[in-house]
Each structure stands twice: as C-alpha cells, then as structure tokens.
Amino acid sequence: MDHRKPYFFVGIGGSGMMPLAMILAGQGATVAGSDRSLDQARLPAKFDDLRRRGVALFPQDGSGIVSADQIVVASAAIEATVADMVAAEVVGAERMTRPELLSALFNAAPQSIGVAGTSGKSTVTGMIGWMLHALGRDPTVMNGAVMKNFATPDAPFASALVGEGGTFVSEVDESDGSIALYRPHIAVLNNVSLDHKSLEELRALFGGFIARAATAVVNLDNEEGAALAMALPPGRLLTFAIEGEADLVARGIEAAPFGSSFELVERGGVPVRVTLAVPGRHNVANALAAIGAVRASGVELADAVRAIAGFAGLKRRFELVGEAGGVAVIDDFGHNPDKIAATLDTLHTFPGRLLLLFQPHGYGPLKVMRAELVAMFAAKLAADDLLVLPDPVYQGGTVAREVTSADIVRDVAVTGAAALHIPDRAAAAAHLVAQARPGDRIVVMGARDDTLSLLAADMVERLRG
Template identity: 75%
Template sequence: MANRKSCFFVGIGGSGMMPLSLILAKRGYRVAGSDRSLDQARLPAKFEALERRGIRLFPQDGSGITSPNQIVIASTAVEETVPDMVAATRMGAERMSRAEMLSRLFNESTMRIGVAGTSGKSTVTGMIGWILHAVGRDPTVMNGAVMKNFVAPDAPFASALVGEGDAFVSEVDESDGSIALYSPDVAVLNNVSLDHKSLEELRRLFGDFAAKAKTAVVNVGDAETAALAAGLNRENLFTFAVEGEADMVAENLSPEPFAIGFDLVTGGECRRVRLAVPGRHNVANALAAIGAAMAAGIPRDIAAEAVQGFAGLKRRFELVGEANGVAIIDDFGHNPDKIAATLDTLHEFPGRLLLMFQPHGYGPLKVMRRELVEMFAKKLKREDQLVLPDPVYQGGTVAREVTSADIVADIAATDADARYIPDRDSAAAHLVATARPGDRIVLMGARDDTLSQLAARMLDDLTS
C-alpha cells in the first residue's frame, strides 16, 4: 500500500469508519469521504472535526471518486447502488471493506491486541488503551466509541488514538464475520451471546479467533465463553471471572451509583480496585483489560492502578445530567445482554426507570425478538415503564418483518408496562411528561449518534 496512499471512505461518519479514517490520516494517507448524514445536515460537529484533521468531505453523489488510484473503503451496510459505489466501479478503483483495511493495519503491527465478544468490546478496548497510554506505551487504539480520557478541544470525537508504540488495540467485529481476518497476539474474549448471528456461528468465529492468539484472555464466568475455553490450549489461556474460579477473580463487589469497587485476586494475592464506571459488567470488562495488559508485559498491580483512571466512554451508561430530581442517562444498550446489564446496574439503587429503547434495525429485531422480550419481561420491575419508537432508519431498502409494535405487544402480554410510540420525539416527550423526582430516564440504542442530542434536549425540557 506504500504507493497508494489515497483513501475514500463511503460513510465516513460511522462509528467504525471515523476512527479508521483518523488513524490513516495521522499515518500520512490522503483521506477523503462522504456520508449520508452529512448530506442530511445531521451531526455537523462530527464532520467539522474530520475537516479540521485535513480530511476532505464530499456529497455522497460520486463526485469524490476521481481516480483509479483511490482505495474506496465502505462498510458492509453500504449498498452497491450508492452513487459513490457506482463511481468506484466505473473508475476501476480498488475496493476494500472497513474490516479489510483495519485488519491489514492490525496484522502489520508488532503487538496486536484484539478485543472480541458480544458485549463490552468498546469498553475493554478503551480500558486497555488507557492502561497502555498511562504506562507510556503510546498505543494505537481503534474503538467504536468516544473514549472520554482522550477527548480534548481538538479531539472531541476521540474514538481513535494514534501512537508511536508497538501496540495496536482494536475491537473486532463478529456481526459480519470479519473477525476471521484478524491475527492477534493477545485475543480477549469477554462473552458470547445472541446478537447478529446464531450461537452456532458465533461459537465458531470466536473460537477460531481465540485459538490464533499467543495468549487468549477469556471470561470463564460467562457460560458460553467457558465452553469455548475448554477447547483451547491451556498453555495459551488466561482466564478471569467475577466471583468465580479462574486465574484472576473479582470478589467482594461494592457497587456505587456511578462507580464500583472490588478485590482483585490472582495467585492468592489481593488488592482493592475502584472503577470510575459502574456495574458488575464493568468489573468483568476491567478484568479483561488487566489480563490483556498483563499479556502485553505490564505487571498486574501497575495495570490495576491505571485502570482506576479510566473515565468511561460516551454513550455507555453516561449521566447526561439531573433536573428536578430526575436523572437522564444515555446508553448504548441494544442487545439483550447489554440492556440487562444496564438494568441490573440501575436496579442496585432505588428509583423508577423510564426507558426508551430505539432498536438499531429491523433485522436485529427479527433475530433477537424472543430474547429481547424474555429479557424485558424478567428485568423490568412493576413500577418501570418502557417505550419503543420505530427502529433507526437512515435510508436504503430493508425488510420490516418484525417491528417495534410487535416487540411491545409481546412484552405487554407479560404484564410489563411497555408502550409503542412510533415517533421518537413523541416517545421522549412522553417520558419527560411522566417523570417525577427520583426517576431515572434512560435512552438506549445503537447506530444513531443523534440519541445523545435527544438526551440533552430532554434534560433541557425537564428544566423548562
């Protein structure tokens, strides 16, 4: 690729595309791109940040594809009928998926740390990145979420970090099967549960990924992951668990509303750790990150000390603010396990939950229908209220076999308080009007950064 350093990103504002474009730009590539959200004048601050990094932006009309020497990078969600893709074919430009480009950069690195699992990938990636940064390893980090520790006036969307050190830390995606492209030195596997693919496919993808690594850091506190670990070479395996049996264990958890403490135990040695992010799931995330750091040569206590400074990610149980006794929390929860972890964390403390869950697509609703319904029926308390608007839709063709109305009907049949309000703004207004002191309003969903803007507006509405 040394002679072809011009890349064009179709959908450059996406959570996986933007950080990759920033890494390439920092490494000296000429980077340009287009995005449907840019054409729709959505999230202008994100595109202004890209332009400040020297990245040229074009309408998504094919006008940015001007040379056969460009490498045109697109995610699997981009359709062949998009004008940029038509222009790339006409021009004869090389085409790569986001995962193909990322895996190439990853596999060329000296210390390759890949983070996999159905839930927690972005948080674990951020934690590992922060540990390596804190100890002076100057890593490159590819994340799907904004890492608060690295946010600065000139980097408001810090989902990537480009360092000069030997380590490349990246979350890897199983949803499109591209996890198979990565060859990690350290493979982190946090959990395995239903999301985009069948469990049979997930077991194969995650198992093959972990088997490639010199060290596989595996959460045996998760039943599916423990079953995969049983098939791995024990000499290459480092296990962890929350209140279980493993090489590294967390015990004596002490939850706080927006933090949690625990005893970190390895080889009979114990030290106390307090995270600045809440929930049992984040204890598991921290164990994964400490284990990965240890596999990269960082002593346990140094890694544990550093992880306490991890400030969290945007849209991961993020407190937007409080007004009139009501807290508003913005969260990325979009599959049964992620949402359940958020609800369990919130239910550790008193207060009614008013939830808005915006599904991240009609396809995932079809795949996860039964599991979503069962999870909400189990986790919602009698006083809680759940509202579902229509799934996020940003253009293109899509089959609408299962809708938000179908999910709500199934949940309501279990006697939980679930309501279908098609329009998202109307759903938000309903929750604001319903809220009373002591309530927590939680917005959940993926693939739509405007949810954070909506959360901020809801906070303003509570104060007016």
C-alpha cells in the same frame, strides 16, 4: 503499512469508519470521504472534527471518486447502487471493506490486541488503550465509541488514538463474520450470546479467533466462552471470573451509582484493591478482561491496577447526561438483551423508577432477537418501570420490516410489564419527560444513531423548562 494511495471512505461518519479514517490520517495517509449524514446536515460537529484532521469531505454523489489510484473503503451499510460505488466501478478504483483495511493494519502491528465478544468490546478496548497510554506504551487504539480520556474540545470524537509504540488495540466485530480476518497476538473474549448471528456461527467465529492468538483472555463466567476456552492449551490461556476460580478473580464488589471497587486476586496471590470510575458488575468483568490483556502484554499488576482507576469511561455507555427536577437522564448504548440487562441490573441496585426509551438499531436485529428481548424485559423491568419503543432507526436503503417495535411492545405487554409503542421518537421522548417525577431515571438506549445523544441532552433541557 505503506499508504501510497489515497483513501476514500464511503460512509465516513459511521462508528466503525470514522476512527479508522482518523488512524490513517494520523499515520500520514491522504484520506477523504462522504456520508449520508453529511448530506443531510446531521451531526455537523462530527464532520468538522474530521476536517480538522485534514480529511476532505464530499457529497455522496460520486464527485469525490475520480481516479483509479484511489482506494475506496465502504461500510457494510453502503449498497452497490450508491453513487460513490457506481463511480468507483466506472473509474476502476480499488475497493476494500472496512474490516479488510482494519485487519491489514491490525495484523501488521508488532503487537496486536483484539477484543471480541457480544457485549463490552468498546469498554474493554477503551480500558486497555487507556492503561497502555497512561503507562507510556503509546498504543494505537481503534474503538467504536468515543473514549472520554482522549476527548478534548478540539477533538470531541476521540474514538481512535494514534500512537508510535507498536501496539495496536482494536475491538473486533463478529456480526459480519470479518473476525475471521484477524490474527491477534492477544485475543480477548468477553462473552458469547445471541445478537447478530446464531450461536452455532458465533461459536465457530469466536473459537477460531482465540485459537489464532498466542494468548487468549477468556471470561469463565460466560458458559459459551468457557466452553471455547477448553479447546486451548493451558499455556495459551489467561482466564478471569467474578467470585469463581480463574487466573484473575474479582471478590467483594462494592457498588456505587457511578463507580465500583473490588478485591482482585491473581492466581491465588495477595488481594489488591481495584477502584473503577464506571459502575456495574458488567464493568467489573470488563476490567478483569482489560487487566488480563495488559498483563499478557507485559504490564505489571500493580501498574495495571493503578492505571485503570483513571479510566473515565466511554460516551453513551451509562453516561449521565444531566439532572433536572430530581430526574437523572442517562445515555446508554444498550441494544441487545445482554447489554440492556446489564444496564437495568446496575440501575436497579439503587432506588428510583426507570423510564426507558429504547430505539432498536434495525429491523433485522429485532427479528433475530425478538424472543430474547421480550424475555429480558419481562425479567428485568420492575413493576413501576415504563418502557417506550419508537420505530427502529432507519438511515436509508432497502430493509425487510418483518418484526417491528409494535410487535416487541405487544409481546412485552402480554407479560404484564408496562410498555408503549410511540412510533415517532420525539413524541416518545416527550411522553417520558411528561411522566417523569423526582427520583426517576430516564434512560435513552440504542445503537447506530449518534443523534440519540442529542435527544438525551434535549430531554434534560425539557426537564429544566
């Protein structure tokens, strides 16, 4: 794309905004932005990283938007009453949503690989990006999480990679319906389950996404995904499954606390051993999705298997923050029933009590997922596990508080599981640290709040003290 006009990102520190700003800056565009967190002096290292990349930062008071020549890009969390949006209206600046800009970059790429699904998008995107990078394909990667393989002391927030190779890899969001904007050459559908929208809406959005692709890579272990795949011609479909029938099949999974291995069979061929540095059955499925995508892009199977062994994982995806006094602290992005269940299943493969701090990522999602969250916790919490919920993350704006953390805890407690509502997050963390004993695993879970990682690190220090 021709970046003749300067871009101004309102909410530039967001997990979907920051990597997009990084990509534009890396492509030579003039980029500036503002963020509530910057004004509140939260997570200064993130904004220092942006400044090092040549991004100018302004208070979110309208002072950075001064010309009709600017393109103002706003995240979904930004309301029309925010000073920057008012300034954009006054000066007559062109406005774009984040997905409008991202999809324009994505659709313009010579080869585009879009990763969709309720869970696992960021991990699969990171796996694909790493494999293509390791094999010299020099991709551009847009991710919603920091990819450990690309993070350095000088660039700790590596949620994007800018390459020259013509391949654009991006996770694609269904929560706001913007998935309809993307025209992928290769579409990955990892799974479909209830999260932000009804299943009827999700079927339409995901079904349309894979129908627009030259090749769709679909998880047959997921009932909803498998049903959508049936509408596609076999020649445009590459399927994967664990211990099932598909183009790519994983068998003989061997679990380790922070990794796994399995035998990969491609279309009835000779089994090939795959080793992963990320744990859990769900990451085996993620690896199959990623290998399927790079195979569809022309990578040889042996090369893909060799490359994926070097994938180091993502920040906040089952990340071991530290251990002290025989207690491990794990930071995890789990925020919907499927993601949380996958983490709990992985942890329960090995002995030790689980002490969970789950910060919901909003009141709206709690209302949508209430029944499914409660059922999942009732099924997945062991008898001696403890679940603590602080109040949901809130970073400004108007919000309806129809379902709260207290409601979820009350419902979970009725099922017989041990659950507490401690409204203040710091107090919730302190309670778990006080309860911890050798052999326990403390897990900090939640989305849309990067300070959860700081909380997890603080809990390790408290355990050491």
